[in-house]
Amino acid sequence: MHFELTEEQRLIQDTARRFAAEEIAPTLEQEEARHEFRPDRVARMGALGFFSCALPEELGGSGMGYMESVLMAEQIARISASWRLPFNMQNLGPALTVTKFGTAAQKKKYVPGWVAGTQLGFFAMTESNTGSDVASMKTHAIDKGDHWEVHGSKMWISQAHVGDAGLLYAYTDRSRGNKGMTAFIIEPKNWKGCTARAIETKLGLKCAPTGEFAFDGMKVPKENVLGEPGDGFRICMWQLNQTRIGCAAGALGVAGGALDIAVKYANERTQFGKPISQHQMIQAQIAEMAVEHQAAQMLVYRAAWLKDNGKPNQYETSVAKYAASEAAVHAANECMKIYGSFGFSTEYPAERFYRDAKSLQVVEGTSNIQKIIISGMATGATPNRE
Structure with a gap:
């Protein structure tokens, strides 16, 4: 090694x-x-x-x-x-x-x-009643001969209202179950029948635009089908296994950033005649943050290594995403407590780390979904894939 x-x-x-x-x-x-x-x-x-x-x-x-x-x-x-x-x-x-x-x-x-970075991207899966259960989506596309006509809506889509070109997942034959889902490449700013608006009522990620799409007969050229009609669910699952490693990396960063500022503050803040970093309760908090961060880091790096070497990694990627997300939330929570009242203030970064960390337990598969994936592969019910 x-x-x-x-x-x-x-x-x-x-x-x-x-x-x-x-x-x-x-x-x-x-x-x-x-x-x-x-x-x-x-x-x-x-x-x-x-x-x-x-x-x-x-x-x-x-x-x-x-x-x-x-x-x-x-x-x-x-x-x-x-x-x-x-x-x-x-x-x-x-x-x-x-x-x-x-x-x-x-x-x-x-x-x-x-x-x-000159063409802003996105991928549209989530709907108001479709999150973890991707196959329950209602958005659909009708074959009109020389194009597809899309109807439905998507929400909680990062970069939706600023996006230039991205991926859309919709049903083209609902009778076939998830084998009737199709992936499209769409250009929402250039095509009629698509309305996008911002969602600004978010707890965190204030500088990352989030929005929703409404499709009312948007015409998608046939050449913009990604793969073949019916390949959408398979493509979607493959894509999630790639974007999941990005979320895991982001969680590492949040956990590491929270640890950085917690240590800095603990060394500067004095109570009872000495820096609070010399008090055992604070030391215990910092130790927990450090251990969980390093453990998650090894898991995330391992998943990335498996991907780079073309080895099955869906199991390891979900393990990494779950561990890193939970470590990030715990680190941000402990950081706020170390900061005390200042952790509750928007004048200090502790509260931002806390707000941003919570998103990582949701995006690209919730922590509960990661547990389902992990347990399925651990028990041999489902195979590990690339």
């Missing part, structure tokens, strides 16, 4: 760390207060190669893999969980999925823009 990062990986990690410190942190609090999303920052991240991982060079890939994506996303999330989201919206979601299942024309048209 080799636990050391390569020199190149350390340089990539440092690039992301410096980007977060120099280009996100200085204005983050003001942007959080305004719920501000900056497309120019996404393009800047793209220019630095943040969205180029696990992709072929002819589509903008850099030769880097999942491990490098995890390392970069982790460093960004140590400063801002909101700004970890573009890794999924650009690279691990749309770009990787179209690269695997798309035609040559689809890849050429869409993937380079997602990689460059």
